[in-house]
Amino acid sequence: MSEPITDFNTLGLAEPLLKAIIESGYTTPTPIQAQAIPLALQGNDLMAGAQTGTGKTAAFSLPILHTLLPLASSSTSPAKHPIRALVLAPTRELAIQVYDNIKTYAKHTPLRSLVVYGGVDIKTQTPALKNGVEILVATPGRLLDHVEQKTLSLSQVQFLVLDEADRMLDMGFMPDLKRILALLPKQRQNLMFSATFSDEIKKLADAFLNNPTLIEVARSNATNENVEQKAYLVNTDQKQRFLVQLLKQQATQQVIIFTKTKLSASKLARALERDQIPCSAIHGDKTQKERIEALDAFKAGAISALVATDVAARGLDITDLPLVINYEISTSPEDYVHRIGRTGRAGAKGIAISLIDEDETKYFDEIEKLIKKQVPKEKAVLAESGVPRSSSTRASTAPRTSVNPRSNMTTRKTGKSEDAWFQQPYQPSTDHASKQLPMKAQNNKRKVVAALLGGFGFKGSAAAVTASPKKQAGKGRKPEPVESNTSTSEALPQS
Template sequence: MLQKAIADSGYTMATPIQAKAIPLVLEGRDVMGAAQTGTGKTAAFSLPLLQKMLKHETSSVSPARHPVRALVLAPTRELADQVANNIKAYAKHSKLRVAVVFGGVDMKPQTLELKQGVEVLIATPGRLLDHIEAKNCVLNQVEYVVLDEADRMLDIGFLPDLQRILSYLPKARQTLLFSATFSGEIKKLAESYLQNPVLVEVARPNATASTVEQRFYSVSTDDKRQAVVKVLADRGIKQAIVFVNSKLGCARLARSLERDGLKTNALHGDKSQDERLKALASFKAGETDVLVCTDVAARGLDIADLPCVINFDVPFNAEDYVHRIGRTGRAGASGVAITLVTKDDSRLVGDIEKLIKKKLELEPLELDTSRPRFEPREGRPDRSERGSRRGWDDGPAPARAYSPPKAPPRDPFFDKPYEPSSAAEPAWEQKAAVPAGRVSPNIKPKRKVAALFSAKKAD
């Protein structure tokens, strides 16, 4: 059954990480797998686990006959969804049930699926804890645990959540840890939760794929957006992922590239999960030219035949550079990774050089004064036809004949100089006349008080 699913997926030969890890997993050993991103780590741990769980498959509809036996933890929602899709494809000819839970969406459909019973559960740590606290899933029969991209989970503060989740699991289990990079913290985590793990490394740690052409261009901050448009136009690149460091910069750049004629989508943490999944699906379907995203999309996402990755901002963490450019040049395909470097990025570039142990050469990038502009897609009107507002990057406005506004007619009385009247008394010397029988409102009348004795009569 698994062989048929593998053939349906188009696999003909095992990758190095798969060839080394699969036999160890089948033997029941705990494994720490390190390999370049895009080399098939998901299949390396999922295929042997599914093979071992085939003995438990049943056609019973009772949820009790389908307990969670394998738990896969992933750091991001997109990665969890992708891993789930891959495992579902591998298990489609078996009776094993596969489910995925992650945040940003309603819990009710997930709860309904969990209560029907699943053998393989893929989850992000936060949402899994929500289901555990709501008693929607029980993990006391878990036999296999996979920590996928564990270094990323530690980077974004999931260590306390990991420790809580692992405390719910049986101690007698097989634990697998797969990642593209291994830091000292990851090795400490492995010492705490893995038993005599076997380290599997098929490439130098933190190495970049040889199929990816890496170019570094020196530009100013104000010219970055124009540099992205020029690179895409000059190289004839139809699709690219552009990475930025901030959510606000991600949204702004997406709007600017849209005005340049590119079909663009933004992907960052402030978007709802439904918007993020739709943006990713649109890009994979070829309906989007450029996907501008933060590092939420830097880990594990598999986009077939992606030709180019552009680092609009140099990443703060050098290891994120390895993951970013790993979105292209996957499964032996060729790709290009372009990084735009300003004069303030010298320290960050130095960190990347130390990590990948390679000297990076900065190249100048000549920008044309006439900015390259992409033709709009068929059926999509140009900005001039849509009548949209002019933006700061739309070029100079057409010249118009200037005519000064006509001044309103003036009253000559107001142009005369002041001439005081000799007969008139100054206003400050004039005394206000008080009409007879009336008292000024500013003068309060004396209060009349009754006397005990009558007034003394004059002699």
């Protein structure tokens, strides 16, 4: 058995790459890097599985950069910079993260790299493509957009990388992947990286990998041992209040809170803001600019909580993120692995908390079967005081009432007022008000009503009302309509 690799210098990487690695603060390769880099340098196809946050990006980008370095050119001619390596990622966030890492490792080389993704104007990406890039990171949909517009060529691709391949299948990218594979040269090196392996992933590997070497530095679908997992049993209508209580108790600077839907993410973010917790939401309905601004604000500490759907479970790389909370339990057990993989990265410690409603216990049972681990659970205890309730959370007790001594009105804490008269049994109307009026006043009242109704029953009154100066001025003109209390939506006839 060979000795484990404990130094990047022993991997045989080019000097410009080692210099960039040292400047980034890395000295010892992670287990996935130590196993994958030597095999990739030999030209082997790889099917690599590792826990999220263990350095998969460097495991495939460093050997690619090393192999392409002799072909690098300082020429400004686009023909000298064809796309030689294609990295496919399922989400915009992950694509940006991979690109940033590749750019960092290649900063002392002439190799060019670029990232393209949807959600932004495709015309802004075209000039850089026309100038030529050796390494292209892309989401599948936007890559095909460029292919259709003929702004790039994949005819000289030597490396294909599928990052988070399981997520691509979950998001329905299989048809796009087949179209892309048909555009690539058959002679190429393929590298597939994923945090989880399923039967579908193995079928995908059989479709485009050639005699791949399987690497698993940890049991498939395992969770990071650096992450402390725990769960609370809490009713759905109490989750929001208990979440606020947890956040105030943890007093953490940063936390990612996961929900199942875009709607619940937006609603929860607004509710936390009302509870004086600086927060923002990130999900599929947000524009790319909004998502980047939210991530930048979160990384800078301007906001302490980020509410996200599973679209953000892959690709978010927050340094030393201490806490992840599953506000809603995903129906996909694999998503749990990726959610809590946002914390405890690169050897750091982390905490993952799940809030489980009675209806979600069946989903969490599936999660425990997948990770082959029992997560400690306890019943949530809500503080009696000291934790302000969100304005959108309803109280579980009946509203208290108080009586105003100056009236017979009963005022409820709900903000509505109720007259005690409405609580009395029904009694026929005696029309006391009309009986108390003098006969003359009653007649005057009837005349006014009759006038408004067009004079029905009061001929003299009707004649007086319908007469108008315009009618007296000319016999051929129709009388002006009498204004009434009818709906304003009815149009008045024009004379």
